[in-house]
Amino acid sequence: MKKLFIIFFVLFITSCGNKKIYMEDLSDKSIDFIKKYCNRVGISVTFEEEYSDVPIGDFISQSISPGSEIEDVVVKISKGVDPNLYIENHVNELGRVPIMMYHGIHNVDAKYVGGNVDKDGYQRTSSAFRNDLDFYYSNGYRMVRLIDYVNGIIDVPMGKSPIVLTFDDGLDNNIKVIGLDDNGEIIIDPNSAVGVLEDFKSKYPDFNITATFFVNGGLFNQEEYNEKILNWLVNHGYDIGNHSYSHADFSKIDSDKSIYEIGSIYKMLNSIIGDKYVNIVALPFGSPYNKSHGNFSSIMSGSYEGFDYNTISTLRVGWEADYSPFSNDFDKSFLKRIRAYDNNGVDFDILHNFKLLESNRYISDGNKDLIVFPKDKISDFNNFNLEHFSY
Numbered sequence: 001m002k003k004l005f006i007i008f009f010v011l012f013i014t015s016c017g018n019k020k021i022y023m024e025d026l027s028d029k030s031i032d033f034i035k036k037y038c039n040r041v042g043i044s045v046t047f048e049e050e051y052s053d054v055p056i057g058d059f060i061s062q063s064i065s066p067g068s069e070i071e072d073v074v075v076k077i078s079k080g081v082d083p084n085l086y087i088e089n090h091v092n093e094l095g096r097v098p099i100m101m102y103h104g105i106h107n108v109d110a111k112y113v114g115g116n117v118d119k120d121g122y123q124r125t126s127s128a129f130r131n132d133l134d135f136y137y138s139n140g141y142r143m144v145r146l147i148d149y150v151n152g153i154i155d156v157p158m159g160k161s162p163i164v165l166t167f168d169d170g171l172d173n174n175i176k177v178i179g180l181d182d183n184g185e186i187i188i189d190p191n192s193a194v195g196v197l198e199d200f201k202s203k204y205p206d207f208n209i210t211a212t213f214f215v216n217g218g219l220f221n222q223e224e225y226n227e228k229i230l231n232w233l234v235n236h237g238y239d240i241g242n243h244s245y246s247h248a249d250f251s252k253i254d255s256d257k258s259i260y261e262i263g264s265i266y267k268m269l270n271s272i273i274g275d276k277y278v279n280i281v282a283l284p285f286g287s288p289y290n291k292s293h294g295n296f297s298s299i300m301s302g303s304y305e306g307f308d309y310n311t312i313s314t315l316r317v318g319w320e321a322d323y324s325p326f327s328n329d330f331d332k333s334f335l336k337r338i339r340a341y342d343n344n345g346v347d348f349d350i351l352h353n354f355k356l357l358e359s360n361r362y363i364s365d366g367n368k369d370l371i372v373f374p375k376d377k378i379s380d381f382n383n384f385n386l387e388h389f390s391y
């Protein structure tokens with residue numbers, strides 16, 4: 001019995017001697033927790049602050065890696081982004097944002113200047129559309145969803161600028177279906193707008209390809225595929241909005257007809273894709289031209305055959321970039337768009353507008369939750385409740 005006890009005692013001593021304490025993973029722990037932990041395991045901790053794009057006060061790194069034998073540790077904590085980077089990148093989140101207005105994308109040769117299919121450039125060739133996308137990308141623009149822009153969610157990297165793409169009229173060349181694959185999925189014509197966009201999605205993964213399509217009663221005018229198209233789009237990062245049932249001119253109809261024109265489209269979209277459409281109306285012909293028009297309130301809210309709707313934003317047929325969602329001038333209920341066409345750099349075509357943007361474009365700090373702008377722009381900031389920094 002005594003012998004057995006001695007063996008146990010020796011084993012106990014040995015296991016105590018071998019017992020090592022290993023470093024814990026501190027990456028998701030609070031500073032308070034880290035201090036208590038180090039105190040408990042008998043090591044010292046030194047906190048060092050460092051510039052970083054992780055939020056201020058958050059953990060960056062630990063000198064003793066998790067799972068290693070425990071030792072005195074240095075923990076690096078973020079003191080936010082180096083303000084010199086804002087200066088170097090000309091960060092200005094009160095600058096302007098281009099919302100591009102497209103209609104048809106045609107796989108034909110251009111009849112007019114710079115890839116315009118029609119005289120006024122509402123219709124573009126597929127190759128001109130590719131050139132446009134290359135131009136936006138190489139000039140430092142990254143796409144954001146229209147609904148995110150409207151809601152002030154602008155998630156593009158430091159030094160880059162947001163751009164929004166829209167398509168009106170639900171033309172079949174926006175997303176031309178050429179058949180179904182073995183799984184019943186739509187096969188998209190690579191020269192239709194979405195075909196080109198999907199090609200750019202694989203070519204430039206950081207472009208954040210997206211667009212919002214504004215449809216009429218005929219949806220995408222491909223009867224057998226319309227429902228599949230709507231579902232495919234909302235499941236692949238695109239959005240669908242309202243362009244009125246019959247492409248109505250709201251300055252020429254009464255209020256009941258206005259409610260029908262808007263409400264019937266929302267109701268139809270809801271029956272096909274549930275709540276996955278956006279409550280945004282692209283005004284046909286850009287009409288009415290001001291918000292004081294009697295029909296504007298019927299565009300913004302109403303009830304059609306028991307279906308209640310509310311519109312967040314309307315889009316005009318504008319000519320220039322709209323404002324930052326954080327600017328005093330921003331009015332999300334009545335937004336301006338740029339007609340995406342080519343006119344040798346004059347009359348507010350793409351080139352003309354992007355030249356104008358050089359002096360006042362929105363340039364991101366890379367953090368969607370922090371609004372950064374130069375100090376001399378502070379009087380233009382519309383929401384001091386948001387986390388912000390001026391330099």
Ligand SMILES: [Zn+2]
Pocket residue numbers: 168169243247284285
């Ligand atoms: Zn239209």
